Amino acid sequence: MDRNKIRNFGIIAHIDHGKSTLADRILEICGAVPKGKMKEQFLDRMELERERGITIKAKAVRVEYFSPLQKEKYILNLIDTPGHVDFSYEVSRSLAACEGVLLVVDASQGVEAQTLAHAHLAISQGLVILPVINKIDLFSADPERAMREVETILGEDHLPFTLVSAKLGTGVEELMEKIVQFIPPPQVEDSPFLRALIFDAVYDSYRGAIPFVRIKEGEIKKGMEIMMFSTRRTFLVSEVGGFTPEMKEVDSLGPGEVGYVAANIHHLEDSQVGDTITSSACPALSPIPGYKKIKPLVFCSFYPVNYEDYSKLKESLERLQLNDASLSFEADFSEALGFGFRCGFLGLLHMDITQERIEREFGVEVVATAPHVVYHVLTKKGEVLEVRSPRDFPSPSEIEEMEEPYVEMSITLPAEYLGGVMELCQSRRGVFKDMIYLSEQLVLLRYDLPLAEILLDFYDRLKAVSRGYASLEYEFIGYRPAQLVRVDILVNREMVDGLSFISPEENAYYRGRELLSRLRELIPRQLFPISLQAAIGGKIIAREDIPALRKDVLQKCYGGDITRKRKLLEKQKEGKKRMKAVGKVRIPQEAFLAVMKSEK
């Protein structure tokens, strides 16, 4: 294999800008997929991905391309990347397997926040960027503007733009030529030590976890013993191969090549994205830089709607975890919802997708609590606590310092909505960083924001204040000091465990009141008046009263139909039994959910 004829590249784009369609066209031109067999968006194998039009996990395809201009045959490894912010670590690892990227921008939409984030990732990896302006066939297309915006974000003029319509195939051949011309072949140091980067993995019920790798140096072949750098565990290689796009066995994978390694790896944790594979007989001195153990940032709990589904829910999480190392979960119990699991995710989309997959692929209906973050609390004793639930929040007198996770938020938006968007960011405790005009119409705005603020309803609010035109992207930047308090809810002066929440001090009063007014609606009136109070420490900050039920009487009771009346009463009573009793007061499940859900 002539290394100079290999091109490893990825495609990065904002959701819906046409990444997968472009990939389909490329596969078609290379004859990897016969035209008739072509399912729309071949790379998006998962049903859910196809439905949402996004790629969740990276995929790789190896195709052969004959360049009519160069009169040469090339091997193209197309490494598909996830299109969403939640998976930016996976994106960065995929990009680490490439020498170049196609940066796809919708000609009518222009640059969006995600385009920018991905482009910056690519630049930081030193990749060659080939900008592609897609959807030029659309009536609303403005390729000139899109090109100017791309130049602004990349800080470069005279970029090798290609104007295409992936849908119609226009310009794709020209793009193919640019790929072989501009994207360099793999740079390979001649080293005897094997170093292969894991950029993705799948789980196969017969062969276990199968890492997808890019060989940086050395060679990997059947029968050799390999070692994972992070875990130091060793495995015997049973098969190596490439993607055509189906997996196809080859004798060996050499420097610069992309393929898969089957080695009876039972657990996905031994095949972590970003990790380096080396030879156990002759290990390399250091791994490929950039590996991070992924830590979930966003947590929420899943409870089965039907109690009997608990074990099914557990099984579905275990199954999903086989293919998704970034998903974590542990058993959880809630006063209101019973037994369930506290799950950790990379972000909100990751959470949504996981919930949908559980419901769709495993048929388990779940109640998801609102997402929340992990706070760090340094106690006066010098311990550092990771606080995941209000229950674990220490009393104020024990706290020395507190921290909460922050993200850097990039928002691109039409200039006319700037006022509303900035106001929104300020109201969410945002710290302004900078603002760049990408073109006359398009602004890039950057804020540092507490992650907790985004989990509420930031995205919806942003769409509302910008009439759907703003797009956002954020990146975790670390923990920063915070002033937090635990707000407790007292029902008839009794504290109710499941109703407490953690809030920034400055918003505690507002949120306490807001929750009380929702609880007032959700707790049905009962035979006794109910007082609701919100308190911080021992101090009451808000109060609402639910007056006693004045009238509830079934007056008509005739015709001897006693059975139906009794059943009606029994049904109402059944409903009450499902509520949680706090003293004399019965609190329905919805009330407990209200505290976990964001405000309307």
Next chain:
Amino acid sequence: MKQLSLYFHFPFCLKRCRYCDFVSYPRRDRYTHLKYKEAVFQEVSWRVNEEMLRGRELSTIYLGGGTPSLLFPEDVEDILNYLQHFFAFSPSVEITMEVNPETVNREKIDSFRKAGVNRLSIGVQSFNPRFLRFLGRSSSLEQIENLLLQIEKVRYPYWSVDLIYSLPWQSFEEWQEEIEQVLIYHPPHLSIYNLTFSPLVPLYQFAKYHPGVFPSPEEEALYFEWVIERLEKEGYKHYEISNFSQPGAECQHNLNYWREGEYLGVGVSAWSYLEGRRQKNTSSLKNYLKRIEEGKNPLTFQEKLESYPKLAEDIILHLRTEEGITVSYLLAQYEREKVEVKLKCLEYLSQEGFIIKEGDRFYLSKKGILVANQIFQEILD
């Protein structure tokens, strides 16, 4: 021998009212009515044999519906004669017939009286044309007033008027006006209920989408408290949650339901309570006629209550009435241990002021009546 009541369901009306969930068909042709009557006769003869009721004494008979006043007086006579083949009538037998004003005149109610009916339950519902239209009633205010004027002249020992409140945009003054209107005629008995909708009725959707047009629970409570006070001033006894009567004019038939007495129900959708079993006939006229024709029993449901849930039901039914329930009655019927659990609950409710305890008797307080559903739920298992 225990006393027995009989309920006869007549499932035809001129048209259906929008709020009504009783089984009724808008059929007025006499042929259908007569055919139905014959089918019920057939059912009576079977049921009497099956349940070994022959010779039992009937203390009350109730012709309900539907609109049984669509029947001709000779039909009513026929029905009562037929029943006398099987049952003895108690000397003080109460024979009630439900009457809708648009279906009768003075002559007709006179003839019903002669046929043996001694109590009329008149479906007035409202004296306000706006509400009559809303409810989809077939009667006009004029027809209502005429009937009420006539009834005083015809010698009915007992009669009753039904009224509904909690109607759309009904003000307190409008409700007071309804009561003052009815009091002009001095009815011996009044049944008063708030408008409720079962999901089966056309107005259910309306109520679901426009909850704001109806008086709030606070207003309803006010209307109800006022009417209790007003009627007591006129000498009425609030002897059951929705019923008021002059002394001695209580509806014996309904009291029998609340006292867990036995009754045989015949006709479409009728309920029976015999030997601790609750039974129900099919709710479909077509099926009813078909089954009778095929010589089959029209029952579709039967349950025998275990003694424990029956205990709760017994207490709840009794608590609907002014007389309430006595400890001695319960101890005579049920195991002491189980009764004591319920007594604890009753004691607790009486401490909270929802129930009044007097000697060994418990009954709902004024405050308790207003939230009776909640109280009953506490008593259920």
